[in-house]
Amino acid sequence: MSKRSISYFYDPDVGSYSYGSTHMMKPLRMRITNELLTAYGLLPKMDVQRAERATAEQMTSFHTDEYIEFLSKVTPETVEELTFNGARFGVSQNWDNPAFEGLFEFCALSAGGSVAAAKRLTSGAADIAINWAGGLHHAKKGEASGFCYVNDIVLAILELLRVYPRVLYIDIDCHHGDGVEEAFYSTNRVMTCSFHKGGAFFPGTGQLKDRGSGVGFGYAINVPFKDGLSDQAFHAVFDPIMEKVMEIFQPSAVVLQCGSDSLAGDRLGCFNLTMQGHAHCVQHMRKYNVPLMLVGGGGYTVKNAARTWTYETACALGVEHELDPRLPYNDFFEWFAPRYRLEVAEGNLEDLNIKNDSLKVLRDEVLQNLNELKAAPSVALQDIPRESVGDHLGLTFSESDKPDDLDKRLAQHSRFVYELQEPERSDYGSEEDSDDGSGSSRRRTRRTRNSRRTKKMSILTNEWEETPTFDCHEPHEPINGGRPRRQFFESGIVWQIERVPVVGGYKGSINIHHAMENGGQRDDVEMNVDD
Structure with missing residues (x-):
């Protein structure tokens, strides 16, 4: 041999x-x-x-x-x-x-x-x-x-x-x-x-x-x-x-x-x-x-x-x-x-x-x-990079030059907010139209937490068991009166629906639509100031 x-x-x-x-x-x-x-x-x-x-x-x-x-x-x-x-x-x-x-x-x-x-x-x-x-x-x-x-x-x-x-x-x-x-x-x-x-x-x-x-x-x-x-x-x-x-x-x-x-x-x-x-x-x-x-x-x-x-x-x-x-x-x-x-x-x-x-x-x-497979699939030839894109652009970090904890937490939170922009339809319950006199508004009823469940087979028992599925689009709730469930993604910033934090020299929050219309300028009429 x-x-x-x-x-x-x-x-x-x-x-x-x-x-x-x-x-x-x-x-x-x-x-x-x-x-x-x-x-x-x-x-x-x-x-x-x-x-x-x-x-x-x-x-x-x-x-x-x-x-x-x-x-x-x-x-x-x-x-x-x-x-x-x-x-x-x-x-x-x-x-x-x-x-x-x-x-x-x-x-x-x-x-x-x-x-x-x-x-x-x-x-x-x-x-x-x-x-x-x-x-x-x-x-x-x-x-x-x-x-x-x-x-x-x-x-x-x-x-x-x-x-x-x-x-x-x-x-x-x-x-x-x-x-x-x-x-x-x-x-x-x-x-x-x-x-x-x-x-x-x-x-x-x-x-x-x-x-x-x-x-x-x-x-x-x-x-x-x-x-x-x-x-x-x-x-x-x-x-x-x-x-x-x-x-x-x-x-x-x-x-x-x-x-x-x-x-x-x-x-x-x-x-x-x-x-x-x-x-x-x-x-x-x-x-x-x-x-x-x-x-x-x-x-x-x-x-x-x-x-x-x-x-x-x-x-x-x-x-x-x-x-x-x-x-x-x-x-x-x-x-x-x-x-x-x-x-x-x-x-x-x-x-x-x-x-x-x-x-x-x-x-x-x-x-x-x-x-039924007629022939081996072909692949176009090309140069093989000797280093990663991150190494080539100088974006990788050495042991002595790692991002600090704040950068990591902000990156985590940014990914979390990005995922919230387009929630899946399956994450919501029925939708109803209601008229309160000031126009039509759509009201969404969210499903109860853990109402959706998935099944997984255990390698130990070979039996299917139900496991809860966490809904990331639901409101943050404390666990046994403790910290919120989204503690893993916590960055220290409180985000509200259709609201953004304002750090431009005053206290409070501003409606995101008015902020875009006004180019980010302060609008006392539309602000909710916390005195």
Whole structure:
């Protein structure tokens, strides 16, 4: 097997973070993986890197400013206040995504590794780049989901698109990669291909008929399986579909999300794949000799996730046959009792996919959809900027020249006021015309706060639960007699409907229409002076 140049990204701090003692997600699994790689002597065979942590500016290339600002401020003590009791941003102590100590630093570490891995590929410094701390594929543009807060995969793909015309994203996590698919659902430059559990299973998306929209129609591939998926059944679908995708789409780079919750015995999974069956995907994609990026993802039986990612790192190096199945001693040796072997054996789950030829029907339908794509989409060539627009114009800030807190609060408030200019129709109730003798006036009756509710599926229970939706167009009300609900956007200025604050040397407020008519000049007749 030919050699590849491998870049491996790892930050020793990753194992220091915790979602909570009883939470399913354990960042410690990345540290255990690194310990196994060290014990097997694989690190000297790779270019080991410690990536710079992603900045807020890098995160906002996909996520909204408000969401990243929230992540940078939220703590376990303030999460209920900043999210209005779980109504915004998908973060709540009573939900799948808790606010834990060091949340933003953990997100920066994960995203920074994936972005740095993408840069190694685009620069030609590596053939394969690995970041097992990445793969958080559920995070949305302005919302956390499924234990994922910042979508490092989308950030990495955006970096790859600066150089490569087409990028293929493959997801073998047991859960559908909805966050990545949603981000690139309407483009043909990124093909998303997800192999996952279908039906009433988190996140409840990824049906076979979901194929993209607009110019991206046909470039979203979803392969939903049933319970008990075995190695043989998985390979019978994965191999022909990937061969067809590589033939038709001709990607310039491949991102493979190796979520290990599709392994047998996972605490939240329902498949029956072995370690070798899971790693077959890495081996299969490696042979195409296309720049390849490997990221982690799900995996809630910690020792199995560490075993599999160690073995798949060896697959990337092409030395998987040299590994001794008997685990070498390491700092976490006792975790692998009682067998102490580098293996994940299949369980006794029945494979429901092979009944009634449903597997063959699924494979044939996906291949038929791929046949409808005539050729790989072309992209116009252009110069690649070596620096961002902000750097070129001198608008970025160094650590010693950051905007002060007042500038940040004013910027937040400006965005808030801008959003208020065109409220959605759905945010209002019925409208009535009334005549009070001085002309007709329109009266709007606002809906009661939290009258609109949305449903979200929990990754822990796979059940739909209602969550409140905060209406930002409603009047500010105190929480339990305390500060107003819009404290997150508070700037110290009181804004009134159709009124603006006046700071021109007198006290009071002025009607905005008269201010525009008078060119901002004082009009004592139309003013409400507070003496």
